[in-house]
Amino acid sequence: MSIDKLKILIVGSGGREHAVGWKVKQSLRAGDIFFAPGNAGTAKLGTNIEIKATDISGLLAFVQKNEIDLTLALPDDPLALGIVDEFQKTGLRIWGPTKAAARLEWSKAFSKNFMSEHELPTAKFAIFNNLPQAKEYVENEILPIVIKASGLALGKGVVICETKEEALQTLEDIFIKKVFGDAGQEIVVEKFMAGPEISIHAFSDGINYKMFPPSQDHKKIGDNDTGPNTGGMGTIAPLPFVSNELINEIEKKIVSKTISAMSDSKTPFAGILYPGLMLTKDGPKILEYNARFGDPETQVYMRLLETDILDIFDACIDGKLNNLEIKWKDSFAANVVLASGGYPGNYEKGKIISGIEDAEAQNDVVVFHAGTKVAEGPESSRRKEIMTNGGRVLGVSAIGHSLEEALQKAYKAVEKISFEGMQYRKDIGKSALLLKK
Numbered sequence: 352m353s354i355d356k357l358k359i360l361i362v363g364s365g366g367r368e369h370a371v372g373w374k375v376k377q378s379l380r381a382g383d384i385f386f387a388p389g390n391a392g393t394a395k396l397g398t399n400i401e402i403k404a405t406d407i408s409g410l411l412a413f414v415q416k417n418e419i420d421l422t423l424a425l426p427d428d429p430l431a432l433g434i435v436d437e438f439q440k441t442g443l444r445i446w447g448p449t450k451a452a453a454r455l456e457w458s459k460a461f462s463k464n465f466m467s468e469h470e471l472p473t474a475k476f477a478i479f480n481n482l483p484q485a486k487e488y489v490e491n492e493i494l495p496i497v498i499k500a501s502g503l504a505l506g507k508g509v510v511i512c513e514t515k516e517e518a519l520q521t522l523e524d525i526f527i528k529k530v531f532g533d534a535g536q537e538i539v540v541e542k543f544m545a546g547p548e549i550s551i552h553a554f555s556d557g558i559n560y561k562m563f564p565p566s567q568d569h570k571k572i573g574d575n576d577t578g579p580n581t582g583g584m585g586t587i588a589p590l591p592f593v594s595n596e597l598i599n600e601i602e603k604k605i606v607s608k609t610i611s612a613m614s615d616s617k618t619p620f621a622g623i624l625y626p627g628l629m630l631t632k633d634g635p636k637i638l639e640y641n642a643r644f645g646d647p648e649t650q651v652y653m654r655l656l657e658t659d660i661l662d663i664f665d666a667c668i669d670g671k672l673n674n675l676e677i678k679w680k681d682s683f684a685a686n687v688v689l690a691s692g693g694y695p696g697n698y699e700k701g702k703i704i705s706g707i708e709d710a711e712a713q714n715d716v717v718v719f720h721a722g723t724k725v726a727e728g729p730e731s732s733r734r735k736e737i738m739t740n741g742g743r744v745l746g747v748s749a750i751g752h753s754l755e756e757a758l759q760k761a762y763k764a765v766e767k768i769s770f771e772g773m774q775y776r777k778d779i780g781k782s783a784l785l786l787k788k
Contacts, residue, residue: 360419410434475541551605552624564588567780588683591784623641654680688743689745689768719746
């Protein structure tokens with residue numbers, strides 16, 4: 352019996368999109384795969400097209416002209432712009448939450464009010480859209496406090512302030528210097544929460560949901576969680592220090608409650624619900640919601656997922672997730688991010704990368720591309736060279752029977768890769784192994 356092959360468009364250009372594309376490619380139902388705009392890694396899986404992820408009308412025209420069967424809306428920006436709504440209006444098949452559902456991510460003010468209204472566990476907070484009131488509030492708060500841009504800020508719109516001077520300076524940076532642009536027009540100031548931070552993901556069709564294994568990202572640029580926040584410097588999954596009892600508590604008190612509340616609010620959430628959680632002494636609490644796959648969490652999840660991912664996307668779109676059993680490998684996965692020098696601040700692009708093939712020749716290793724592109728130039732020798740083209744450049748992933756083994760394989764592969772200014776954390780998974788003991 353012949354299988355109908357699907358023409359698929361994956362929106363985005365990062366490590367998440369490469370990883371999802373890598374998994375999609377393994378499906379017997381996958382036909383031609385297109386990436387908008389993609390990177391040097393996605394170009395090996397399908398065809399990159401020069402349309403930005405935020406060009407909704409351009410993406411819509413491409414899908415209609417090329418008779419694309421399924422679009423996967425993966426980054427936060429197009430979801431916030433309502434790509435799913437626009438595609439659904441014209442009867443096109445697209446996976447991801449609507450603009451109203453994705454508001455859980457693109458407005459931290461909305462999501463904090465939502466948590467409060469539905470008695471979901473989170474930190475005490477206040478919301479401001481002007482500097483004087485925010486300053487007055489901060490003057491009377493116990494330190495440290497956390498100041499967040501309400502809008503989307505590439506995962507970097509969060510500042511933990513240890514002193515009053517730092518807090519007041521952060522407020523001025525956001526409201527006067529506009530360091531987060533429009534994302535900082537409204538801010539959330541919240542009580543600092545202590546404990547290990549973990550990432551929880553769940554597929555949802557709007558009513559039903561299926562949990563992923565727990566994972567942990569490493570947000571700070573430097574070892575031992577030092578320096579500024581980044582989009583994420585490395586991930587591990589599952590987590591040896593998170594018990595089944597804790598997962599059940601998270602599912603009951605956070606995931607199930609959120610999906611139900613969104614459905615009851617007439618904004619059903621279909622796609623990936625990803626709450627970032629802090630495991631406090633008072634139990635798990637929500638740091639923030641994300642309305643899409645995490646990056647670099649996706650890179651470890653795609654290494655562990657056994658079920659055909661196209662079957663999962665279909666079940667989410669068709670409201671049939673309850674009928675599908677999702678299977679995960681009985682293994683551990685690790686992903687180490689290699690970043691450009693200067694990231695998360697200013698960095699240079701166009702550095703030649705060497706050693707990717709040598710890294711992938713290692714046992715159980717897959718290198719996912721993020722900020723990369725194929726070198727341009729008339730010389731034939733340059734045609735296959737890969738260059739840096741972003742802050743986070745590559746994700747070196749590995750799987751193993753234990754977390755220690757997965758990390759060992761990933762770091763061994765990292766040693767094969769080099770480019771000018773390359774930086775990475777040497778301690779991915781270290782705190783998890785200590786917590787396990």
